Amino acid sequence: MDTRFAISTYPDAVEISKKLDALIKSPIYSISREALAHYERTYFDESCPLSKTMIGEAKHYIPGGVQHNLAFNHPFPLVMKKAEGAYLYDIDGHRYFDFLQAGGPTVLGSNPPSVREKVVELLQDGGPSTGLFHEYEYKLAKKVCESIPSVEMFRMFNSGSEACMAAIRVARLATGRKNIIKMGGAYHGWSDQLAYGIRLPGTKGIQAHGVPSYLFKHTQEFFPNNLDALERTLRLNKLRGGTAAVFIEPVGPESGTRPLDKNFNKEVERLCHAYHALLVFDEVVTGFRIGMAGAQGYFGVSPDLTVFGKVIAGGYPGAGGLGGKQDYMKYLAAGIQTGDKIHKALVGGTMAATPLSCVAGYYTLEEIDKSDACKRAGLMGDRLTKGLQTLIEKHSLPFVAFNQGSICHLETVGTMHFSVNWKKPWTIPHVIAETAKRKKEMEYMGAAYMAEGLVTLAGSRLYTSAAYTEEMIDESLKAFDRVFSQIECIKD
Numbered sequence: 001m002d003t004r005f006a007i008s009t010y011p012d013a014v015e016i017s018k019k020l021d022a023l024i025k026s027p028i029y030s031i032s033r034e035a036l037a038h039y040e041r042t043y044f045d046e047s048c049p050l051s052k053t054m055i056g057e058a059k060h061y062i063p064g065g066v067q068h069n070l071a072f073n074h075p076f077p078l079v080m081k082k083a084e085g086a087y088l089y090d091i092d093g094h095r096y097f098d099f100l101q102a103g104g105p106t107v108l109g110s111n112p113p114s115v116r117e118k119v120v121e122l123l124q125d126g127g128p129s130t131g132l133f134h135e136y137e138y139k140l141a142k143k144v145c146e147s148i149p150s151v152e153m154f155r156m157f158n159s160g161s162e163a164c165m166a167a168i169r170v171a172r173l174a175t176g177r178k179n180i181i182k183m184g185g186a187y188h189g190w191s192d193q194l195a196y197g198i199r200l201p202g203t204k205g206i207q208a209h210g211v212p213s214y215l216f217k218h219t220q221e222f223f224p225n226n227l228d229a230l231e232r233t234l235r236l237n238k239l240r241g242g243t244a245a246v247f248i249e250p251v252g253p254e255s256g257t258r259p260l261d262k263n264f265n266k267e268v269e270r271l272c273h274a275y276h277a278l279l280v281f282d283e284v285v286t287g288f289r290i291g292m293a294g295a296q297g298y299f300g301v302s303p304d305l306t307v308f309g310k311v312i313a314g315g316y317p318g319a320g321g322l323g324g325k326q327d328y329m330k331y332l333a334a335g336i337q338t339g340d341k342i343h344k345a346l347v348g349g350t351m352a353a354t355p356l357s358c359v360a361g362y363y364t365l366e367e368i369d370k371s372d373a374c375k376r377a378g379l380m381g382d383r384l385t386k387g388l389q390t391l392i393e394k395h396s397l398p399f400v401a402f403n404q405g406s407i408c409h410l411e412t413v414g415t416m417h418f419s420v421n422w423k424k425p426w427t428i429p430h431v432i433a434e435t436a437k438r439k440k441e442m443e444y445m446g447a448a449y450m451a452e453g454l455v456t457l458a459g460s461r462l463y464t465s466a467a468y469t470e471e472m473i474d475e476s477l478k479a480f481d482r483v484f485s486q487i488e489c490i491k492d
């Protein structure tokens with residue numbers, strides 16, 4: 001197994017949780033109203049006229065003006081035209097440091113020529129899709145199986161959400177049980193049954209607008225990092241027909257926004273074995289970002305099923321996949337094979353596993369492997385996080401910065417550190433109102449970062465890639481310094 005990993009020092013979850021506890025009890029510190037107004041006028045209104053006009057028109061045809069949740073930006077989204085390495089360029093001619101990285105897939109940086117050239121070659125030969133088998137389906141599947149010991153077989157889907165849905169079906173077929181347990185606050189895509197306990201632990205179905213509550217009959221959540229809570233749920237399920245699967249985001253809910261103890265995953269594996277539940281690692285973010293052997297390689301865990309997304313197609317469309325032991329993957333076999341005595345999971349997707357996704361994925365993984373990209377991106381994450389921690393101290397701010405390799409967190413308001421306690425239902429409206437208020441401040445911070453040439457993921461997460469150099473990180477820190485020098489305590 002490949003033992004090169006992006007994480008050089010594992011974050012101390014207890015220490016970080018204490019800091020995040022203090023952050024959500026502290027008054028809100030955010031970009032000063034004066035600085036925000038200045039950015040809105042001088043940057044967005046005066047310096048981004050082409051974006052402003054286009055988004056104004058797009059709003060007539062696209063709900064909210066953008067097709068992608070992460071593209072939303074205060075006071076209006078910017079229109080990007082070019083992406084190269086660690087930089088993005090908008091249509092008004094500005095250059096940005098890219099810490100969004102398309103939401104995580106581009107560990108090599110944007111649009112690497114080594115992948116693009118192979119994609120263009122394939123497009124010229126046979127176009128993006130045929131619906132029939134292509135050699136890159138085989139090559140990508142083989143590469144994934146060779147990289148991750150627990151993955152004996154691999155099937156490609158259109159997205160991480162679809163792959164999570166497939167994992168549930170396989171787990172139910174393989175175990176004959178229905179119940180699915182997930183960590184509160186974790187994100188496993190937007191399918192009905194997993195839209196449970198999203199963002200904030202304890203929220204159950206209250207944030208899953210549009211999903212009837214009966215669909216959550218067999219989904220449960222437990223508080224992150226709390227093995228007793230998981231075991232209680234597993235025990236309870238023994239009386240309710242057992243547990244089909246436990247879904248885990250291995251660095252913690254929302255890509256480690258709420259970090260986990262280092263031994264947590266190993267203990268979850270032990271509990272899954274004890275209660276005969278399948279362990280599903282959702283490696284949509286961590287797969288081929290934490291290392292070629294995934295977060296499971298780092299934690300020394302062998303899950304039954306692994307969900308892939310993002311990096312699996314290198315930033316190209318059709319980024320989803322499920323891998324695991326043959327015994328489970330057989331439920332995804334196409335067609336009827338002689339001797340088949342099992343019911344297969346209903347899965348599909350006209351545009352799943354196109355030659356385009358597979359060629360892009362294959363050469364992305366090859367290049368990550370060859371160039372030790374996970375580790376290099378992780379070192380850039382370390383440098384960025386250390387720099388942010390120094391700036392937080394310099395400006396005496398209550399903010400919290402930490403990282404799991406190239407997944408960096410800059411918590412300025414701690415929105416995701418809140419949780420809902422049903423034993424004290426009268427506190428729930430306060431939590432919902434407080435997080436909404438803090439989310440607005442994150443949008444304002446996002447606008448300030450953007451105006452200073454920094455593209456972040458929703459103002460609080462920063463992915464680094466192997467395209468960054470130390471000089472670029474240091475340059476970006478100067479921009480964070482400018483934003484941090486304009487922070488004030490926000491009065492209600």
Ligand SMILES: Cc1ncc(COP(=O)(O)O)c(C=O)c1O
Pocket residue numbers: 103158159160161162164187188189190249255282283284285309310319320
């Ligand atoms: C951990 C995790 N699982 C699943 C998903 C869903 O993947 P997709 O957006 O490809 O549907 C995401 C997306 O961000 C994710 O972060």
